[in-house]
Amino acid sequence: SVGKVNMDEIIKSTPMNFDQALAGRVAGVVVTTSDGQVGSEANIVIRGNNSLTQSSAPLYVIDGFPTESSFASSISPADIESVDVLKDASASAIYGARGANGVILITTKKGAEGAPRVTLESSYSFVRNYKYLEPLSSTEYMNFANVFSKESYLLNHDMKPYGINDYDGGWSPVFYPDQIASATNTNWLDYIMKPGSINNHSLSLNGGNKYIKYYVGGNYYDQVGTVINSGMRRYTLRSNLTAQIFPFMKVSTILNIFSNDFTNSNADGGGAGGVGKDALQSALMFPPNYSVYDSEGNYMRYRSTANPAEMAMYNDNTKSSGWYVNVSADINLYKDLLKVRGVYGLNREQAKRSLYIPTTMLWYEVAGVSRGHIGDANRDDRTIEGMLMYSQNIRDIVSIDAVLGMGVYNQSGTGLEVDFKNANDNIGPDNIAAAEGPFTPTSSKWENEKRSQFGRLAVDVLDRYVVSATLRRDGTDKFFPSKKYAWFPSVSAAWKITSEPWMQKVKWIDLLKVRASYGVTGRDNLGTSLYGLYTMAPSYVKFGNNGINYIPYIKSGADYPDVTWEKTIMKNVGIDFYFLGNRLYGSFDLFRNDVTDLLGTAPGEPLSMVGMRPVNYGHYYRAGWDATLNSVNIKNLGGFSWTSTLTLTKYNMYWVKRTENYDYQVYQLREKEPMNAQYFYHVTGIINEDRSNMPD
Numbered sequence: 001s002v003g004k005v006n007m008d009e010i011i012k013s014t015p016m017n018f019d020q021a022l023a024g025r026v027a028g029v030v031v032t033t034s035d036g037q038v039g040s041e042a043n044i045v046i047r048g049n050n051s052l053t054q055s056s057a058p059l060y061v062i063d064g065f066p067t068e069s070s071f072a073s074s075i076s077p078a079d080i081e082s083v084d085v086l087k088d089a090s091a092s093a094i095y096g097a098r099g100a101n102g103v104i105l106i107t108t109k110k111g112a113e114g115a116p117r118v119t120l121e122s123s124y125s126f127v128r129n130y131k132y133l134e135p136l137s138s139t140e141y142m143n144f145a146n147v148f149s150k151e152s153y154l155l156n157h158d159m160k161p162y163g164i165n166d167y168d169g170g171w172s173p174v175f176y177p178d179q180i181a182s183a184t185n186t187n188w189l190d191y192i193m194k195p196g197s198i199n200n201h202s203l204s205l206n207g208g209n210k211y212i213k214y215y216v217g218g219n220y221y222d223q224v225g226t227v228i229n230s231g232m233r234r235y236t237l238r239s240n241l242t243a244q245i246f247p248f249m250k251v252s253t254i255l256n257i258f259s260n261d262f263t264n265s266n267a268d269g270g271g272a273g274g275v276g277k278d279a280l281q282s283a284l285m286f287p288p289n290y291s292v293y294d295s296e297g298n299y300m301r302y303r304s305t306a307n308p309a310e311m312a313m314y315n316d317n318t319k320s321s322g323w324y325v326n327v328s329a330d331i332n333l334y335k336d337l338l339k340v341r342g343v344y345g346l347n348r349e350q351a352k353r354s355l356y357i358p359t360t361m362l363w364y365e366v367a368g369v370s371r372g373h374i375g376d377a378n379r380d381d382r383t384i385e386g387m388l389m390y391s392q393n394i395r396d397i398v399s400i401d402a403v404l405g406m407g408v409y410n411q412s413g414t415g416l417e418v419d420f421k422n423a424n425d426n427i428g429p430d431n432i433a434a435a436e437g438p439f440t441p442t443s444s445k446w447e448n449e450k451r452s453q454f455g456r457l458a459v460d461v462l463d464r465y466v467v468s469a470t471l472r473r474d475g476t477d478k479f480f481p482s483k484k485y486a487w488f489p490s491v492s493a494a495w496k497i498t499s500e501p502w503m504q505k506v507k508w509i510d511l512l513k514v515r516a517s518y519g520v521t522g523r524d525n526l527g528t529s530l531y532g533l534y535t536m537a538p539s540y541v542k543f544g545n546n547g548i549n550y551i552p553y554i555k556s557g558a559d560y561p562d563v564t565w566e567k568t569i570m571k572n573v574g575i576d577f578y579f580l581g582n583r584l585y586g587s588f589d590l591f592r593n594d595v596t597d598l599l600g601t602a603p604g605e606p607l608s609m610v611g612m613r614p615v616n617y618g619h620y621y622r623a624g625w626d627a628t629l630n631s632v633n634i635k636n637l638g639g640f641s642w643t644s645t646l647t648l649t650k651y652n653m654y655w656v657k658r659t660e661n662y663d664y665q666v667y668q669l670r671e672k673e674p675m676n677a678q679y680f681y682h683v684t685g686i687i688n689e690d691r692s693n694m695p696d
Contacts, residue, residue: 001517001572001589003027003085003628007077016198016223016232018077018106019044026085027587027626027647038196038225038232038262046087046102047591048622048651055525058085058102059095063240063254065326065345066098066409067381074258074322076219076236078121078202081107087626088591089519089570090492093470096452097488098409100521100568108254110240111206111213119204127196129226138183138289142175149174184291188283188308191292196226208242215240227279228312231263248333254326264316264355279311299360306362315356315428322349339389347381356428372429375417382410399460406454412447450524451475464499468492476524480531480561490519490570511578511585518572522565526599526614533557558604563614569594586629594621594656602659617659620675624651 003026007018019042023031028047049056060067062075084105086092092099136144153171155162175183204217221234236258243251282305290300292309299307326345333340355373357363363371387405394400423435432439452475458468468491475485494515497503503512537552574589597616604613626649634642653675658664667679687694 001028001087001515001574001587001591002091003029003087005083005085007080007082016077016221016234017042018075018080018083022083022085022104024647025645027628028087028589028649029085030649038223038230044104046085047593047624047626047649048653056101058104059092059098060104060106061095062106062324063108063326064328064343065254065324065347065383066095067347067383068098068411074234074236074260074320075106075108075256076202076217076221076234076238078204078219079108079217079236079238081109083107087589088517088572089521089568090468090470090490090517090572093472093488093490093519093521094403094454094456096450096454096472097474097476097486097522097524097565098450100523108238108240109204109206109215109217111208111215111242113208113210113213116205116207119202119206121200121202123198123200125198125200127198127224127226129193132189132193133284135187135189135284136288138185138287139180141288142180142183146173146175183289186288186291188286188288191309192228192279192283192311193226194228196224196231198223211244213242225263229263229314229316233261235259248331250330252326252328252330254324256324258323259321260319262318262320264318279308279314282306282311283308299362301362301367304362310361313358313361315358316354318351318353320349320351322347324348337390337392339391341385341387341389343383343385343387345381345383347379349379351375351377354429356423358425358428360425369421370423370425370428370435371419371421372423372432372435373417373419374429374432375415377413377415379413380411382408384408397462399463401456401458403454403456407452409450409452410447411449413445415442415444417442449477462499464496466492466494466496470519474522476565478524478526478530479564480559482561483564486522486565486567488520488522490517492517492519508580509577510580510582511576513576514574515576516573517570519570521568521570523568523599524565526563528601528614529557530560530563530614531557532559557610558608558613560614563599563616564597566599566616567596569596583632583635584630586627588625588627590625591651592621592623594619600659602661615659619656620653621656622651622653624649626650 005022005025019031022029022044023042030045030048032043032045033041044058045056046058057068084107086099086103086105092103095103150171150173154160154167157163157165157168157170159165159167199222200220202217202219204215206213206215208214216237216239218238219234219236221236222231223233224231236256238256239254241253245251285305286302286308290302292300292307294300299310301307324345324347326343328341328343331340332338353373353375357371359368359370361367385405385407387403390400390402392400418432419440420429420432420435421438423429423432427434452472454470454472456468456470458466460466470490472488473485474488477484492515494513497512497514498506498509503509533556534553535556537554540549541552542549570591570593572589572591574587576587578585596619598618598620600615600617601612602615602617604610627647629646631644632641633644634640655673655675665679668677685693
């Protein structure tokens, strides 16, 4: 099952990155953002969450280079030719365990034979906020405050309608009529929301001849957010060079360089109780009868909620940069039938963040103390693959494609962060040595590696019957040697009905194909080590009349050689159709994914040194359907065209088995127990004021 996105149509809407182009355009693909921050990375999920304990983010394959990082979002949409989404095990099986959550194939633009062609695309867009929640006016707020205060008085004194006593007249209003009439009316949303804009320019050059083809593209993207302190600026440069060095050898080199500068607003809209930690929340919580400043010229305070106007002092910037290079060589060994390909790719990224909250700003119920954070993170992704490929068409009857290959995939990174307090507001995070402290530094270093051997065979008979099979052996350094490697097979079949002779007379059907697939994928990222860890003891051991100090190391974790791969068994049946001269086309799929041997944690053994231990447990499945319907309503009528796309998805997730010692409630002991079920008491109605309908 494969979903396709044509970037030529998407680019007209000026998307910031490719993930915006996927939203609503591929059935079974859900694109969300956790906040409205400009440039925030989207969460992409294909056919629902594929794991309870691990990320459900898909694998990105950029011109053959697989990566799990956010690097793909740094490619300018203007440089992308097409995006394909692989949704089932058969389509993504060649990528092994890394493709367990689905695969997004990104194909960038390449050079073509011909004279040099220069393309310039420029746009400027105005952005305005959609009508947000309308806060109460001062009059409405103060009247509601009085109503709430009186109702609380009645409740607390057991008075009607909450109790049996009559009202005693002892309540006093919070706001008196003269206060309400003369109150200031402040719309706090006006202090944090503003007009925005998008400035987008792309310039590309491509051309070539039969020996060498080239494509070079650059992009400048600047978005000013519609919330204070929000925006992003991006520069990208991309080149794609293909050279026929010898008649039997072709070399391709792709280089991408990017630089991003984010101004991070404090406006995610999340909840923090009465703290009012972000700009949107504080604007909705801050009373409208308050003015911006008090009589002494200081920002007004309301309990523990920050004044929305002072949110402009929040200073949070992130700068990320990196480059990616992919070199591949194709050697024709025998008459275009047998080829060998070698691929090397390196993706290197760096991100730096600087956050500073000045002394005068109220933040998480604290004012009068400056706080800051600086951080630096680096990440490398390396890929080395070698493949032997065979392709032959026998008398236009049978087409055979086969691949044998192996690969090594290495990821590594480092991180360094420092939290600090009591810095001079004029210096901020620029020189934290000048701060009084305290300081809280943290650092990290990590590396992991996967190795794979894989094979794929596809046979097409008469352009009607297609059968393909993939077998992949993946190994990871996360498990113990006996569990390190696992086999992941897949098989698929398709029948192109419209290629049958008896269908040639049916002119209104252009393509009709049914297909089915079965496959197994795996996951290894538990998020914790399976090997016992050693750490320094909290105190020294002293010898020689306390003259010699020894630092003992203690084992702080056990070995877990029994933990193995989490596996997902994917089944899919579907149909593809094109009708009425390709004016109406789409697909429909039914799928079921069974997830077994879930990676998670459970209570450790009695008297164990650890409270929780990693385990494989349980079994659940996700079943549903997705559909895509496209139509060409008007085609080139005086230069005007109109197309439409409808995508639908429905799925449910059910438990088959939970952890071994799970404490089931009685109502959970049933078949097809929904994973996201919530249980509530049945309510029969509301009790009348005179309690005449109260149950016994």
